[in-house]
Amino acid sequence: MAGASASPIPVAPSGLSRRAQRFLEVAGIRVPVQDRRRHHEARGRYGIPAAEIARAAEFQDRWGGLALPPAPFYEGGPRILDAGHPEGSATEGWSFSAGSGRVSMAYGFMIGPEGEFGIDANRWTPLHTSTEGWVESLALAAHAGRWARTVTKIRGKAVESLDLGGYEPVPEVQGLTDMWWRGEDSLIALYRGEAVGLDAPQCLEAHVYGGLDEWGLHGG
Known part of the structure:
Protein backbone atom coordinates (compact mmCIF):
# COMPACT_ATOMS: atom_id res chain seq x y z
CA MET A 1 0.00 0.00 0.00
CA GLU A 136 -21.02 1.81 18.30
CA SER A 137 -20.28 4.09 21.27
CA LEU A 138 -18.57 6.64 19.00
CA ALA A 139 -21.48 6.53 16.58
CA LEU A 140 -24.02 6.95 19.38
CA ALA A 141 -22.10 9.92 20.82
CA ALA A 142 -22.08 11.62 17.41
CA HIS A 143 -25.78 10.90 16.92
CA ALA A 144 -26.82 12.04 20.40
CA GLY A 145 -24.69 15.16 20.18
CA ARG A 146 -26.40 16.13 16.95
CA TRP A 147 -29.99 15.63 18.10
CA ALA A 148 -29.88 16.53 21.81
CA ARG A 149 -31.22 19.90 22.89
CA THR A 150 -28.88 19.92 25.89
CA VAL A 151 -25.58 18.19 26.72
CA THR A 152 -24.46 18.16 30.35
CA LYS A 153 -21.10 16.83 31.56
CA ILE A 154 -20.87 15.56 35.14
CA ARG A 155 -17.52 14.70 36.73
CA GLY A 156 -16.13 12.96 39.79
CA LYS A 157 -18.29 11.99 42.78
CA ALA A 158 -21.34 13.71 41.32
CA VAL A 159 -21.60 10.92 38.74
CA GLU A 160 -22.43 8.41 41.47
CA SER A 161 -25.56 10.40 42.35
CA LEU A 162 -27.08 9.98 38.90
CA ASP A 163 -30.48 8.30 39.14
CA LEU A 164 -30.69 5.62 36.45
CA GLY A 165 -34.13 4.48 37.51
CA GLY A 166 -36.28 4.26 34.40
CA TYR A 167 -33.24 3.92 32.16
CA GLU A 168 -32.22 0.81 30.25
CA PRO A 169 -28.78 -0.15 28.96
CA VAL A 170 -28.06 0.36 25.25
CA PRO A 171 -27.03 -3.17 24.21
CA GLU A 172 -25.20 -2.43 20.96
CA VAL A 173 -22.34 -0.63 22.73
CA GLN A 174 -21.52 -3.91 24.53
CA GLY A 175 -20.52 -1.99 27.62
CA LEU A 176 -18.27 -3.37 30.33
CA THR A 177 -16.55 -0.63 32.36
CA ASP A 178 -18.24 2.00 30.20
CA MET A 179 -21.96 1.98 29.43
CA TRP A 180 -24.71 3.93 27.67
CA TRP A 181 -28.22 4.22 29.13
CA ARG A 182 -31.46 5.22 27.38
CA GLY A 183 -34.32 7.01 29.15
CA GLU A 184 -37.64 8.55 28.15
CA ASP A 185 -36.10 11.54 26.38
CA SER A 186 -32.39 11.31 27.19
CA LEU A 187 -29.24 9.26 26.76
CA ILE A 188 -26.46 8.96 29.33
CA ALA A 189 -22.89 7.90 28.59
CA LEU A 190 -20.91 6.70 31.62
CA TYR A 191 -17.13 6.78 31.17
CA ARG A 192 -15.53 4.86 34.04
CA GLY A 193 -12.40 3.57 32.31
CA GLU A 194 -9.91 6.21 33.43
CA ALA A 195 -11.28 6.23 36.98
CA VAL A 196 -10.83 2.45 37.24
CA GLY A 197 -7.68 2.00 35.17
CA LEU A 198 -5.77 4.89 36.72
CA ASP A 199 -7.17 4.52 40.27
CA ALA A 200 -8.41 8.07 39.83
CA PRO A 201 -12.06 8.53 40.88
CA GLN A 202 -11.88 12.20 39.91
CA CYS A 203 -11.71 11.04 36.28
CA LEU A 204 -15.19 9.52 36.41
CA GLU A 205 -17.39 11.30 33.89
CA ALA A 206 -20.93 11.14 32.52
CA HIS A 207 -22.42 12.92 29.52
CA VAL A 208 -26.19 13.49 29.65
CA TYR A 209 -27.91 14.18 26.32
CA GLY A 210 -31.37 15.65 26.99
CA GLY A 211 -34.41 16.73 25.05
CA LEU A 212 -34.30 13.86 22.54
CA ASP A 213 -37.27 12.77 20.47
CA GLU A 214 -37.88 9.22 19.25
CA TRP A 215 -35.41 9.55 16.40
CA GLY A 216 -32.77 11.03 18.67
CA LEU A 217 -33.19 8.11 21.10
CA HIS A 218 -33.38 5.23 18.65
CA GLY A 219 -32.26 6.46 15.23
CA GLY A 220 -30.20 3.68 13.69
Whole structure:
Protein backbone atom coordinates (compact mmCIF):
# COMPACT_ATOMS: atom_id res chain seq x y z
CA MET A 1 0.00 0.00 0.00
CA ALA A 2 3.05 2.23 -0.29
CA GLY A 3 2.15 5.60 -1.69
CA ALA A 4 -1.60 5.03 -1.20
CA SER A 5 -3.71 7.88 0.11
CA ALA A 6 -6.62 8.04 2.53
CA SER A 7 -9.98 7.01 1.10
CA PRO A 8 -13.64 6.97 2.18
CA ILE A 9 -15.24 3.77 3.47
CA PRO A 10 -17.75 2.72 0.78
CA VAL A 11 -19.11 -0.21 2.80
CA ALA A 12 -18.79 -0.46 6.58
CA PRO A 13 -17.79 -3.76 8.23
CA SER A 14 -20.69 -6.13 8.87
CA GLY A 15 -22.20 -6.74 12.30
CA LEU A 16 -22.81 -3.09 13.15
CA SER A 17 -26.04 -1.18 13.66
CA ARG A 18 -27.29 0.98 10.79
CA ARG A 19 -26.34 4.04 12.83
CA ALA A 20 -22.72 2.84 13.21
CA GLN A 21 -22.53 1.83 9.54
CA ARG A 22 -23.64 5.30 8.48
CA PHE A 23 -21.19 6.86 10.90
CA LEU A 24 -18.27 4.94 9.41
CA GLU A 25 -19.29 5.61 5.84
CA VAL A 26 -19.87 9.33 6.41
CA ALA A 27 -17.21 10.23 8.98
CA GLY A 28 -14.58 7.51 8.62
CA ILE A 29 -11.64 7.14 6.26
CA ARG A 30 -9.11 4.39 5.60
CA VAL A 31 -5.44 5.26 5.63
CA PRO A 32 -2.49 3.07 4.65
CA VAL A 33 -1.08 0.84 7.41
CA GLN A 34 1.30 -2.08 7.44
CA ASP A 35 -0.34 -5.30 6.33
CA ARG A 36 -0.74 -8.42 8.45
CA ARG A 37 2.47 -10.04 7.20
CA ARG A 38 4.39 -8.18 9.91
CA HIS A 39 2.46 -10.18 12.52
CA HIS A 40 3.40 -13.50 10.92
CA GLU A 41 7.04 -12.41 10.82
CA ALA A 42 6.88 -11.60 14.53
CA ARG A 43 5.68 -15.10 15.40
CA GLY A 44 9.02 -16.75 14.73
CA ARG A 45 10.97 -13.88 16.25
CA TYR A 46 9.11 -13.63 19.56
CA GLY A 47 7.49 -17.04 19.97
CA ILE A 48 3.94 -15.71 19.76
CA PRO A 49 1.29 -18.47 19.41
CA ALA A 50 -0.16 -18.89 15.94
CA ALA A 51 -3.70 -18.32 17.23
CA GLU A 52 -2.72 -14.91 18.61
CA ILE A 53 -1.00 -13.93 15.38
CA ALA A 54 -4.18 -14.89 13.52
CA ARG A 55 -6.29 -12.83 15.92
CA ALA A 56 -4.18 -9.72 15.36
CA ALA A 57 -4.25 -10.30 11.62
CA GLU A 58 -8.05 -10.61 11.65
CA PHE A 59 -8.29 -7.32 13.53
CA GLN A 60 -6.02 -5.71 10.96
CA ASP A 61 -8.11 -7.03 8.07
CA ARG A 62 -11.33 -5.72 9.61
CA TRP A 63 -10.26 -2.50 11.32
CA GLY A 64 -6.70 -1.68 10.31
CA GLY A 65 -6.29 1.83 8.92
CA LEU A 66 -9.69 3.06 10.11
CA ALA A 67 -9.54 6.70 11.23
CA LEU A 68 -12.59 8.22 12.93
CA PRO A 69 -13.41 11.62 14.44
CA PRO A 70 -12.16 12.06 18.03
CA ALA A 71 -14.10 10.32 20.79
CA PRO A 72 -15.72 12.60 23.41
CA PHE A 73 -13.50 11.08 26.13
CA TYR A 74 -10.16 9.24 26.45
CA GLU A 75 -8.39 12.16 24.72
CA GLY A 76 -10.21 11.26 21.53
CA GLY A 77 -9.33 7.55 21.42
CA PRO A 78 -6.90 5.92 18.97
CA ARG A 79 -5.80 8.12 16.08
CA ILE A 80 -5.91 5.18 13.67
CA LEU A 81 -6.93 1.58 14.47
CA ASP A 82 -3.84 -0.54 13.89
CA ALA A 83 -2.97 -3.91 15.46
CA GLY A 84 0.37 -4.19 17.24
CA HIS A 85 2.33 -7.34 18.03
CA PRO A 86 0.60 -9.58 20.60
CA GLU A 87 2.08 -9.45 24.09
CA GLY A 88 1.43 -11.72 27.06
CA SER A 89 1.67 -15.34 28.15
CA ALA A 90 -0.32 -18.54 28.35
CA THR A 91 -1.20 -17.82 31.98
CA GLU A 92 -2.00 -14.10 31.72
CA GLY A 93 -3.51 -14.15 28.26
CA TRP A 94 -2.49 -12.24 25.15
CA SER A 95 -3.32 -8.68 24.13
CA PHE A 96 -2.23 -6.30 21.39
CA SER A 97 -2.29 -2.59 20.79
CA ALA A 98 -5.36 -1.22 19.00
CA GLY A 99 -3.54 1.86 17.71
CA SER A 100 -1.61 4.83 19.06
CA GLY A 101 -3.28 7.72 20.88
CA ARG A 102 -3.77 11.18 19.40
CA VAL A 103 -1.70 12.75 22.20
CA SER A 104 0.84 11.61 24.78
CA MET A 105 -1.13 9.64 27.37
CA ALA A 106 -0.76 7.66 30.60
CA TYR A 107 -2.27 4.56 28.98
CA GLY A 108 -2.64 2.78 25.67
CA PHE A 109 -5.59 1.30 23.79
CA MET A 110 -5.58 -2.48 23.69
CA ILE A 111 -7.49 -5.51 22.45
CA GLY A 112 -7.74 -7.97 25.33
CA PRO A 113 -7.51 -11.76 25.55
CA GLU A 114 -11.21 -12.21 24.72
CA GLY A 115 -11.35 -9.48 22.07
CA GLU A 116 -12.35 -6.70 24.48
CA PHE A 117 -11.55 -3.10 23.58
CA GLY A 118 -9.99 -1.29 26.54
CA ILE A 119 -7.16 0.71 28.02
CA ASP A 120 -3.90 -0.52 29.55
CA ALA A 121 -3.33 1.92 32.40
CA ASN A 122 -2.27 1.04 35.97
CA ARG A 123 -4.27 -2.07 35.21
CA TRP A 124 -5.94 -3.59 32.15
CA THR A 125 -9.44 -2.12 31.96
CA PRO A 126 -11.82 -3.48 29.29
CA LEU A 127 -14.29 -0.81 28.17
CA HIS A 128 -16.39 -2.76 25.65
CA THR A 129 -16.79 -6.44 24.84
CA SER A 130 -15.42 -5.84 21.34
CA THR A 131 -14.13 -3.19 18.94
CA GLU A 132 -17.65 -3.15 17.50
CA GLY A 133 -18.85 -1.88 20.87
CA TRP A 134 -16.29 0.94 20.84
CA VAL A 135 -17.34 1.98 17.32
CA GLU A 136 -21.02 1.81 18.30
CA SER A 137 -20.28 4.09 21.27
CA LEU A 138 -18.57 6.64 19.00
CA ALA A 139 -21.48 6.53 16.58
CA LEU A 140 -24.02 6.95 19.38
CA ALA A 141 -22.10 9.92 20.82
CA ALA A 142 -22.08 11.62 17.41
CA HIS A 143 -25.78 10.90 16.92
CA ALA A 144 -26.82 12.04 20.40
CA GLY A 145 -24.69 15.16 20.18
CA ARG A 146 -26.40 16.13 16.95
CA TRP A 147 -29.99 15.63 18.10
CA ALA A 148 -29.88 16.53 21.81
CA ARG A 149 -31.22 19.90 22.89
CA THR A 150 -28.88 19.92 25.89
CA VAL A 151 -25.58 18.19 26.72
CA THR A 152 -24.46 18.16 30.35
CA LYS A 153 -21.10 16.83 31.56
CA ILE A 154 -20.87 15.56 35.14
CA ARG A 155 -17.52 14.70 36.73
CA GLY A 156 -16.13 12.96 39.79
CA LYS A 157 -18.29 11.99 42.78
CA ALA A 158 -21.34 13.71 41.32
CA VAL A 159 -21.60 10.92 38.74
CA GLU A 160 -22.43 8.41 41.47
CA SER A 161 -25.56 10.40 42.35
CA LEU A 162 -27.08 9.98 38.90
CA ASP A 163 -30.48 8.30 39.14
CA LEU A 164 -30.69 5.62 36.45
CA GLY A 165 -34.13 4.48 37.51
CA GLY A 166 -36.28 4.26 34.40
CA TYR A 167 -33.24 3.92 32.16
CA GLU A 168 -32.22 0.81 30.25
CA PRO A 169 -28.78 -0.15 28.96
CA VAL A 170 -28.06 0.36 25.25
CA PRO A 171 -27.03 -3.17 24.21
CA GLU A 172 -25.20 -2.43 20.96
CA VAL A 173 -22.34 -0.63 22.73
CA GLN A 174 -21.52 -3.91 24.53
CA GLY A 175 -20.52 -1.99 27.62
CA LEU A 176 -18.27 -3.37 30.33
CA THR A 177 -16.55 -0.63 32.36
CA ASP A 178 -18.24 2.00 30.20
CA MET A 179 -21.96 1.98 29.43
CA TRP A 180 -24.71 3.93 27.67
CA TRP A 181 -28.22 4.22 29.13
CA ARG A 182 -31.46 5.22 27.38
CA GLY A 183 -34.32 7.01 29.15
CA GLU A 184 -37.64 8.55 28.15
CA ASP A 185 -36.10 11.54 26.38
CA SER A 186 -32.39 11.31 27.19
CA LEU A 187 -29.24 9.26 26.76
CA ILE A 188 -26.46 8.96 29.33
CA ALA A 189 -22.89 7.90 28.59
CA LEU A 190 -20.91 6.70 31.62
CA TYR A 191 -17.13 6.78 31.17
CA ARG A 192 -15.53 4.86 34.04
CA GLY A 193 -12.40 3.57 32.31
CA GLU A 194 -9.91 6.21 33.43
CA ALA A 195 -11.28 6.23 36.98
CA VAL A 196 -10.83 2.45 37.24
CA GLY A 197 -7.68 2.00 35.17
CA LEU A 198 -5.77 4.89 36.72
CA ASP A 199 -7.17 4.52 40.27
CA ALA A 200 -8.41 8.07 39.83
CA PRO A 201 -12.06 8.53 40.88
CA GLN A 202 -11.88 12.20 39.91
CA CYS A 203 -11.71 11.04 36.28
CA LEU A 204 -15.19 9.52 36.41
CA GLU A 205 -17.39 11.30 33.89
CA ALA A 206 -20.93 11.14 32.52
CA HIS A 207 -22.42 12.92 29.52
CA VAL A 208 -26.19 13.49 29.65
CA TYR A 209 -27.91 14.18 26.32
CA GLY A 210 -31.37 15.65 26.99
CA GLY A 211 -34.41 16.73 25.05
CA LEU A 212 -34.30 13.86 22.54
CA ASP A 213 -37.27 12.77 20.47
CA GLU A 214 -37.88 9.22 19.25
CA TRP A 215 -35.41 9.55 16.40
CA GLY A 216 -32.77 11.03 18.67
CA LEU A 217 -33.19 8.11 21.10
CA HIS A 218 -33.38 5.23 18.65
CA GLY A 219 -32.26 6.46 15.23
CA GLY A 220 -30.20 3.68 13.69
